[in-house]
Each structure stands twice: as C-alpha cells, then as structure tokens.
Amino acid sequence: MTSAIRLAVDAVVFGYADQRLQLLLIRRNIPPFEGEWALPGGQVSYEESLEAAVERELKEETGIGINYLEQLYTFGQPGRDPRNRVVSVAYFALVNPHQFELAAATDAADAQWFPCEKLPALAFDHAQIVAYALKRLRAKLSYEPIGLNLLERDFLFSDLEKLYESILGWKIDRRNFRKKFLSFGILTETTVHHSGHKGRPGALFRFDVEKYLALKETGFLFDIRTI
Amino acid sequence: MTSAIRLAVDAVVFGYADQRLQLLLIRRNIPPFEGEWALPGGQVSYEESLEAAVERELKEETGIGINYLEQLYTFGQPGRDPRNRVVSVAYFALVNPHQFELAAATDAADAQWFPCEKLPALAFDHAQIVAYALKRLRAKLSYEPIGLNLLERDFLFSDLEKLYESILGWKIDRRNFRKKFLSFGILTETTVHHSGHKGRPGALFRFDVEKYLALKETGFLFDIRTI
DNA sequence: CCAAAAGTGTTAGGATTACACCCATGG
DNA sequence: CCATGGGTGTAATCCTAACACTTTTGG
Numbered sequence: 001m002t003s004a005i006r007l008a009v010d011a012v013v014f015g016y017a018d019q020r021l022q023l024l025l026i027r028r029n030i031p032p033f034e035g036e037w038a039l040p041g042g043q044v045s046y047e048e049s050l051e052a053a054v055e056r057e058l059k060e061e062t063g064i065g066i067n068y069l070e071q072l073y074t075f076g077q078p079g080r081d082p083r084n085r086v087v088s089v090a091y092f093a094l095v096n097p098h099q100f101e102l103a104a105a106t107d108a109a110d111a112q113w114f115p116c117e118k119l120p121a122l123a124f125d126h127a128q129i130v131a132y133a134l135k136r137l138r139a140k141l142s143y144e145p146i147g148l149n150l151l152e153r154d155f156l157f158s159d160l161e162k163l164y165e166s167i168l169g170w171k172i173d174r175r176n177f178r179k180k181f182l183s184f185g186i187l188t189e190t191t192v193h194h195s196g197h198k199g200r201p202g203a204l205f206r207f208d209v210e211k212y213l214a215l216k217e218t219g220f221l222f223d224i225r226t227i
Numbered sequence: 228m229t230s231a232i233r234l235a236v237d238a239v240v241f242g243y244a245d246q247r248l249q250l251l252l253i254r255r256n257i258p259p260f261e262g263e264w265a266l267p268g269g270q271v272s273y274e275e276s277l278e279a280a281v282e283r284e285l286k287e288e289t290g291i292g293i294n295y296l297e298q299l300y301t302f303g304q305p306g307r308d309p310r311n312r313v314v315s316v317a318y319f320a321l322v323n324p325h326q327f328e329l330a331a332a333t334d335a336a337d338a339q340w341f342p343c344e345k346l347p348a349l350a351f352d353h354a355q356i357v358a359y360a361l362k363r364l365r366a367k368l369s370y371e372p373i374g375l376n377l378l379e380r381d382f383l384f385s386d387l388e389k390l391y392e393s394i395l396g397w398k399i400d401r402r403n404f405r406k407k408f409l410s411f412g413i414l415t416e417t418t419v420h421h422s423g424h425k426g427r428p429g430a431l432f433r434f435d436v437e438k439y440l441a442l443k444e445t446g447f448l449f450d451i452r453t454i
Numbered sequence: 455c456c457a458a459a460a461g462t463g464t465t466a467g468g469a470t471t472a473c474a475c476c477c478a479t480g481g
Numbered sequence: 482c483c484a485t486g487g488g489t490g491t492a493a494t495c496c497t498a499a500c501a502c503t504t505t506t507g508g
Contacts, residue, residue: 004231005273007314046232046312050303074301074316076234076277085273087234087316089301158459175462176498199459200505226497385486402489403471426486427478453470 008088009053010041010126012072012133013064015097015113016150019162021137022097022113023130025120026061032082033123039130040111041088054091062102062111067149068094072133080125090129092136094149141167142225145186148207154190156202157181164227172227180224186212235315236280237268237353239299239360240291242324242340243377246389248364249324249340250357252347253288259309260350266357267338268315281318289329289338294376295321299360307352317356319363321376368394369452372413375434381417383429384408391454399454407451413439 013024025037040061044053051069058064069091076087102111114120122130141147147163157178165172181187187205194201212222240251252264267288271280278296285291296318303314329338341347349357368374374390384405392399408414414432421428439449 003273005234005271007232007234044232044303044314046230047305049305050301050314071300073298074277076271076316078274078276087271087277089303089314156460173498173500174460175500178461179463180497195507197459198457198507200461202460383487400472401487402473405488406490407470422480424486425480425484427488429487 003084006084006086007044008041008086009044009050009057010039010075010088010090010129011054011058011093012039012090012130013058013062013066013093013095014116014133014137014150015095016163016166017097017113018115019166021116021150021167023116023119024062024064024095024102025112025114025122027110027112028123036123037114037120038123039090039126044089050089051091054093058093064095064100064102066093066095067099068146072129072136075125075129077125088129090133092133094146096150096152098152138168142227143221143223145184145207145212145222154193154204154206156193157205158202160205164224177224177227180227184215184220184222186215186222230311233311233313234271235268235313236271236277236284237266237302237315237317237356238281238285238320239266239317239357240285240289240293240320240322241343241360241364241377242322243390243393244324244340245342246393248343248394250343250346251289251291251322251329252339252341252349254337254339255350263350264341264347265350266317266353271316277316278318281320285320291322291327291329293320293322294326295373299356299363302352302356304352315356317360319360321373323377323379325379365395370448370450372411372434372439372449381420381431381433383420384432385429387432391451404451404454407454411442411447411449413442413449 011024015022015024024040026040028034028036028038040058041054042057042061044050048056050071054069055066058066072090072092074087074089078085080086080088097113102113116134119127119130121127137146141164147160147167150163151159160181161172161174161177164177186208188208188211190204190206192201193204238251242249242251251267253267255261255263255265267285268281269284269288271277275283277298281296282293285293297320299317299319301314301316305312307313307315324340329340343361346354346357348354364373368391374387374394377390378386387408388399388401388404391404413435415435415438417431417433419428420431
C-alpha cells in the first residue's frame with residue numbers, strides 16, 4: 001500500500017485596521033519552509049469537523065476567535081507540499097482585529113498582521129490561496145454584507161465607506177453609497193459619536209443581523225455592486 | 228496512531244435532455260448502501276490531482292467525458308460515511324448527454340440519468356451535495372454562460388430559453404431574453420434549421436467561446452440576472 | 455475663524471419591464 | 482388553411498450616476 005494522503009486545513013484570516021485590509025500570518029518554526037511566513041493551519045484530527053479543526057488551529061497558533069468563517073476552496077495539487085501529498089481545505093475568515101489580542105502566550109511561533117498590499121513571501125502555495133481569498137472577498141463584499149464583520153460593533157458610516165474603498169480599490173460616491181446601503185434597512189443608527197478628531201461628529205451605526213436574516217428569508221438580496 | 232482520514236471525490240454531473248435537467252447517478256454494488264443510488268466518485272490515489280481523480284472515476288463508472296468541471300465544496304462531517312472518516316471533495320460537472328453513451332460496457336454498476344425533480348433516495352449525504360450543486364447551478368446560470376455547456380453545439384434560441392426556464396423555474400420573456408443574450412455578442416448565428424417539427428424554422432446558434440474569453444479579458448461581465 | 459469631516463437632493467440618462475402581432479413552415 | 486413555433490419594437494417606469502453646498506465640531 002502506498003502511504004495515505006494527508007488532510008489539512010488552512011485559514012485565510014482577514015482583518016481591517018489602520019484603514020487597510022490585513023492578513024494574519026504565522027512564522028513557521030518547523031521545516032519545511034522553516035522561518036518563513038504561512039497561513040495558520042494544520043492537520044485535521046480523525047474525529048473533528050473541518051470547521052472545528054480551523055478554529056482549533058487558529059486558537060492554538062494565534063489566540064484569536066473569528067466573526068465569520070466559510071469554506072474557500074480545496075487545494076490538492078500533488079507537489080504542493082514538498083514532502084508528502086497534503087490536500088488542504090482552505091477557509092476564509094473575517095475578524096475585527098481590535099477584538100482580539102494576538103497571543104504571544106501560546107506555544108506557536110510569531111503570529112502577526114500584515115497589510116495585504118505588503119505581504120512577505122509565503123510558504124507552500126499559500127500566495128495562491130491568498131489571491132483566491134482576496135478575489136472571493138472582493139466579490140462577496142458586493143452581494144453580502146460581510147464587510148460588517150471587519151468593523152467594530154458600532155461604527156461611523158465613513159468607516160464603512162473607507163472599508164469598501166480600500167478593499168475594492170476604487171473611489172465610491174459617498175452620497176449614493178449611503179443612500180443605497182441605508183435603503184436595505186439592515187443598519188440601525190445608535191448614538192452620535194463625539195470627539196477623537198476634528199470635524200463634525202457622526203452617527204454610529206450597528207449591523208442588525210436579526211433584521212438582515214429576516215429580510216433574507218423574504219427573498220431580499222443585498223446587492224451593492226452598482227456603487 | 229489513529230487511522231488516517233480518507234480522501235475521496237464525488238461528481239455532481241448535470242445534463243439536459245427532454246427539456247429537463249438531469250442528474251447522473253450510479254447504483255452502488257458494494258456496501259455500505261449497496262443497491263442504492265449515489266454520485267459517481269471514489270478515492271483519490273496518491274499521485275493524481277483531484278480533477279484527474281474525478282475524470283478517472285467518471286470514465287470508469289459511467290463512461291462519459293465532461294464539458295465543464297469546477298470544484299463545488301468539500302464535505303467532511305465526521306459520520307457522513309458510516310464506516311470511516313471520509314472527506315469528499317465534490318465537483319460540479321456539466322455534460323451534453325447526447326454527446327456520450329452511458330457505458331454499460333464498463334465494470335461499474337448501472338449508471339443512469341434521472342430528471343432532477345424525480346431523484347431516488349441517495350446514499351451517504353449525497354442528497355445534501357446535490358442540493359448544494361443545484362443552488363450553485365441556478366446562481367451561476369445568471370452570471371456565467373455555463374448553460375451553453377448543457378446544449379448541443381448548435382441549438383435553437385428556444386432551446387436556450389427552455390433551458391433557462393426549466394432550471395430557474397420561472398417564465399422568462401422571450402423578447403427581452405433574446406435581446407439581452409444576443410447583446411453580449413457571444414453567440415454566432417449559423418444556418419437555419421428546417422424540419423423536425425411544425426412551425427417556422429429557426430436559426431441555429433453556436434457559443435463562440437473565443438469571443439467570450441476575449442470579452443472577459445476586457446472586463447466584460449456576463450449578467451443575465453435581470454431577466 | 456479655519457480646517458476637517460458629516461450630512462443631504464436633484465436631475466439626466468440608461469436599463470428594465472411589460473406587452474401583441476406577423477411570419478414561415480409542415481401537415 | 483390552420484396549428485405551431487419563430488421572430489420582432491416601443492413606451493412607461495425604475496434605477497443609476499453624477500454632482501456641491503451646508504452643518505457641526507475641534508483647535
């Protein structure tokens with residue numbers, strides 16, 4: 001019998017901080033690619049679900065929890081791991097980085113956020129996985145309100161604008177964007193936010209997940225492609 | 228050491244015949260679920276890519292080749308196979324059934340097309356996989372011209388209309404549909420089709436893949452959601 | 455009082471929808 | 482000649498896109 005194919009999971013974890021999209025990476029402390037940066041992940045154990053494996057690895061290697069998780073794609077080309085045949089189910093996760101401390105406390109090697117436009121070289125085929133995830137993120141931003149998982153619970157409308165602008169990579173019209181986004185009725189206005197910076201204080205908004213799910217039931221489709 | 232997770236592929240193969248969407252199934256001739264219907268598929272061997280495994284299994288079990296193949300989703304819940312932990316990468320395939328004979332010649336058990344609205348009970352979690360694939364097919368029909376992979380090379384416009392109507396499950400406006408679809412410029416009109424049935428003969432069209440790919444390069448997006 | 459950010463409406467143009475009659479053939 | 486399916490245009494409506502000034506605060 002030839003040896004068995006190994007099954008792993010990898011997580012592409014996006015965060016949003018300093019008005020830039022960030023990616024969570026760990027520095028490998030074992031061969032191959034020792035010392036290089038890679039996606040958090042690892043082998044799936046026999047009794048756990050794939051999602052459980054992702055969450056476990058993330059906890060172990062980086063100490064963070066996640067706001068949004070979905071399966072991305074399964075990468076299985078022979079040769080993607082130089083030693084063995086490893087098939088990896090990649091997951092796509094969104095996090096508000098302010099919500100979690102990166103744990104230096106764990107036994108993992110360094111975990112660190114990198115702005116997406118300045119990524120280091122990555123181990124294995126992880127650059128390809130990240131590219132795929134970015135494509136998915138950009139596409140999904142326009143037809144599901146997942147961007148809200150990258151923000152704090154309460155946020156300024158301008159935060160949301162800037163998030164879309166920085167991830168999609170083009171200028172959006174503030175007036176049209178606000179009109180359209182608010183027309184969905186999935187944001188509730190809370191208090192007004194004072195101080196911090198110069199300029200007129202703005203209203204704080206919060207994503208009303210209940211209302212979003214209720215609307216989805218009725219066939220409503222979030223769609224902000226035409227901004 | 229606990230035993231290793233097994234890796235398999237399964238294929239959800241859709242065809243279109245008798246003006247209905249059809250699904251390709253095989254009858255299992257080994258336990259578990261012996262005698263029941265299931266998706267074609269099987270274990271991935273150590274050196275082959277996932278796609279190669281799918282195509283090999285399809286050839287072995289049903290004798291058909293495929294017009295379109297993409298990865299669908301990876302199903303990995305513990306317990307989905309009653310004996311072992313099997314993680315299965317499901318693929319989504321489109322075929323023109325007239326193009327291939329189902330091979331009784333192979334050593335596989337029966338392979339057979341079933342209309343999607345009259346599927347038998349399926350082994351494992353295959354009903355769930357099929358449901359997922361149907362969702363993907365319906366969604367994709369509207370923003371990629373994949374429906375054309377289900378038709379013969381030359382087809383009547385009414386075939387295309389009926390395909391969309393039967394898969395999406397609602398009436399479409401003939402005039403608007405034709406106007407919009409032709410406006411993309413990815414179909415070329417060939418000859419006029421005489422005979423076969425009563426009524427005025429219609430023009431035959433052919434999908435111009437070259438032109439479609441060229442257009443895609445330029446940022447053109449196929450989009451027929453608003454029909 | 456100045457700089458910075460928040461907030462807000464209107465209009466022209468383009469896209470979508472709804473809709474009905476004539477044409478060409480086979481039987 | 483009639484039944485069947487193929488082929489076509491227009492008008493009303495809705496949605497999108499473009500655009501600039503006023504308000505409120507901190508410094």
